């Protein structure tokens with residue numbers, strides 16, 4: 001009989017997304033022995049959001065690496081716009097936020113994650129294991145004491161004082177822990193694809209609303225990241241109408257790119273991302289804490305999921321770094337993280353659900369010509385209202401600040 005190799009760490013984080021990588025960095029910075037497990041070989045993945053909001057940029061500033069971060073290629077969005085019929089309105093203005101950066105940085109998520117991984121690697125207590133998939137829990141008398149892991153070298157056991165599930169909205173760890181989930185529902189899914197950009201194209205992120213259709217365009221410099229929002233479960237019907245009909249739809253929604261829709265060569269280049277909104281009732285068990293999408297899958301409305309995940313990580317490190325370093329994390333500490341983050345999560349999801357119900361579901365089911373809803377017309381007229389929306393989207397509810405301790409980095413990192 002061969003024995004499964006076992007590693008021991010203070011904290012094992014399942015999932016190297018925004019929540020897991022930020023937590024790994026913050027804990028290592030505080031001198032905590034931390035291992036992040038990521039099931040993929042790299043951070044490249046289907047489009048999962050590019051938006052680094054002012055609240056996250058503020059965290060990056062508090063970590064002392066904002067200038068370095070902003071040297072990475074990105075586009076700046078100072079406002080968000082929506083177009084209903086032929087009328088375009090600004091719905092959020094970030095310029096006046098009380099933060100270093102009054103803009104959203106649009107940056108591919110893998111660049112953000114690579115950046116966090118490089119910064120974390122400067123600390124000797126940080127380890128990142130790629131192609132390592134958490135498959136089950138190690139438990140001892142009802143307490144989670146580690147993870148079973150599948151890796152190319154074979155199965156592995158990681159024993160830890162604390163396991164953090166940051167493995168996203170299909171979290172295996174939370175499922176194995178049997179934590180009950182409330183499903184909040186979403187009326188839509190999103191098809192993502194790319195179109196090249198050309199001189200003279202608009203630059204600001206835009207949501208275009210037409211009867212039965214919503215089309216999102218995010219400026220990624222050389223190309224557009226396009227999101228084509230469809231009613232949940234309607235992909236087959238769309239595909240049955242054929243690729244040419246789809247291209248014509250895209251050309252109608254983004255006339256400036258009409259000459260480039262042939263770049264959508266097949267359905268293979270159009271990725272379906274199913275939208276899911278849910279929340280755990282209890283985010284923890286003794287020895288285990290869930291954060292980010294693993295605790296609360298967010299709707300893409302407002303593009304705030306990455307930032308909530310990062311905020312969870314900051315709150316977790318603020319509360320747990322010292323007890324973890326001293327080996328005395330209690331369920332009460334874990335409960336304190338849930339209490340801290342539950343209100344911002346609930347309020348944000350409530351707003352997202354209201355937009356899903358009042359705007360998205362209506363737009364997707366109507367066949368009549370559209371006008372902007374009354375509240376959007378109001379926002380378009382009142383500068384204060386646009387700033388308020390900018391604050392809600394850009395900073396969120398009860399933004400976190402880095403309070404966990406910092407040890408000097410020992411290793412040098414490759415400069416970016």
Ligand SMILES: Cc1cc2nc3c(=O)[nH]c(=O)nc-3n(C[C@H](O)[C@H](O)[C@H](O)COP(=O)(O)OP(=O)(O)OC[C@H]3O[C@@H](n4cnc5c(N)ncnc54)[C@H](O)[C@@H]3O)c2cc1C
Nearest residue numbers: 015017018019039049134167168273292293303305306309
């Ligand atoms: C269509 C769509 C568009 C979106 N657009 C935006 C946007 O524009 N802006 C925004 O802020 N948010 C957006 N979101 C939401 C955003 O993607 C998530 O809220 C955010 O990524 C959550 O971060 P996370 O770290 O909690 O989880 P994830 O980003 O899902 O990261 C989880 C990580 O864990 C890894 N993993 C999974 N299972 C395991 C396992 N068993 N073992 C080890 N590793 C594992 C995964 O590979 C992944 O790297 C969008 C979501 C959808 C569905």
